[in-house]
Amino acid sequence: MSEVLSGYRQRPDYRVDLLAxxxxxxxxxxxxxxASSDACLLVDEQDHGLVVYFPPEAVDTTLLEPVALHTVCPFKGExxxxxxxxxxxxxxxxxxPRPHPLLGQSIVAATRALPGxxxxxAHALFTSAADPEVPLEFTVTPIRAGRSFAxxxxxxxxxxxxxxxxTLLLDAPQPDLVRRDTPAGPPVAGPETAGPDASPALPGREVRIVDCADINDPDEVGPPVVDAWLRYDEVPAADDLQRAVLAHFTGHLGISTALRPHPGLGTAQAHHTLSTAPMGIGITFHDPVGWDGWLRYHHEATFVGAGMxxxxxxxxxxxxxxIASFTQDAMIRAFDTGPGPEIPGAARL
Structure with a gap:
């Protein structure tokens, strides 16, 4: 996976101060x-003027439209x-807006705490959205570390x-006693015939969705099943980073899959007329992870109701x-009054 290298590697003395x-x-x-707020951040960055940043919920996004432009700052991100x-x-x-991949980072933190x-x-509950401008603190607490499992x-x-x-379970992979590693369900068309994801692209990653022109469109109606092909420019060599990369995309298309059979509803309405967010994700890795090229992410929404x-x-x-299986529990609800905060659902990932 392509990495946006931190500018602090070349300029460790570079200064970006955040003043509440x-x-x-x-x-x-x-x-x-x-926008209007009394909870802004004043960013005082070296070689730049002072900039005031508003919290997302203070911005009236109904007046704005996203554009295709994306830039990368080596000190602040994309x-x-x-x-x-x-x-x-x-x-x-x-x-x-690029979120901290909290599930993936938790996987890496647990592996580093228990080498070997x-x-x-890994089962994660996202109790509140993370602020991408504020440092994160990870605390690993052992429950048990035996000879086989931890x-x-x-x-x-x-x-x-x-x-x-x-909560994470760790072990040392063992030789097969028996093996069955074929995905359930029929095969799908390959990435060559699938259309590109209409969402903004993440540098170093390509996503193609099977039989779906725009997964976010409320008029894109189909069964509660979505298959996506995903490919990274580079795959990290370290096993824990490979698992973190696999986990990162598990929350991106679940809500879209759940809304797909329902005309007039789509994730383009998220944070405007619909209140949506991934609340919990679980992932199970079946093998020593390793791949080259395209990965298929198969999604099936088995239940929608009661706001979840x-x-x-x-x-x-x-x-x-x-190579892995996952589940997601997501919130899907209508706003009682007007649009809600513009918090990317992936900010909980």
């Missing part, structure tokens, strides 16, 4: 108010941009707030070898 402010800030264009329809500027606002073991299962919990905090709690959805899935190689 309690005085009120307002952003307007002509008579239109785009930025996405918005424009004001009818305006004379190609873009007017930006954010750094590999993660077999179990740990990983707590993820930002300051006093708990973001994620993850349950999705199960499988990850297999292009050759048809099952």
């Amino acid at each position: 402010r309690t005085n009120s800030f307002t952003a307007t264009v002509g008579p239109r108010q785009l 930025a996405s941009y918005w424009t004001l329809p009818g305006g004379d500027r190609p873009w007017i606002a930006w954010t750094y 073991r590999t993660v077999r299962t 179990a740990v919990t990983v707590g993820v905090r930002q300051g006093e707030k708990v973001r994620t709690s993850c 959805a349950h999705i199960r899935g499988q990850i297999s190689t292009r050759a048809g070898v099952l």
Whole structure:
């Protein structure tokens, strides 16, 4: 997987200060108010002027439209941009939305805490959305470490707030007694005939979705099943990083899969008229992980109702070898009054 290298490797003394402010800030264009908040961050970055960042929930995103532009800062990450329809500027606002892959990072933290073991299962609850601008603290607490198996919990905090709690089972892979590693269900068309994902691309990764023009479109109606092909430019060599990479995409298409059979509903409405978020993800790794080329992520929504959805899935190689299975429990609800905070669902991952 392509890595956006941190600029601090070359410039360890580079300064980016985040200053929390309690005085009120307002952003307007002509008579239109785009944002207002008394909980902004003042970013004082070396070689740059002072910039005020508004919290996502303080921005009226109904006035803005996303554009295809993406840039990368080696110190702050990847930025996405918005424009004001009818305006004379190609873009007017930006954010750094790329989330911390909390499940994947928990897998790596547990492996580093217990060297010689590999993660077999990981079950994470995303209790609140992480702030991509605030450092994360991972705490690994052993439950038991025996000769064969070990179990740990990983707590993820930002300051006093708990973001994620993850329970993991680790072991040392053993020789086969019996083996069956064929994915369930019929085969699907390959990535060559699948269409590209309409969502903004992540550098170093390509996603293609089978028999679906736009998975986010409320008018894209079909069965509660979605198959996606995914390929990374580079696959990390370390086993724990490979498992983290596999886990990262398990939460991206579950809610879209659950909404697909229902006309007029789609993830394009998320945080506008629909309140959606992954609340829990579990993943089980079936083998010493290793692959080259395309991966197939198969999603099936088995239940939708009572404001929740349950999705199960499988990850297999292009050759048809099952290497991992996963589940997701997601929130899908209507807003009582108006649009809600623009929090990417993946920020809980």
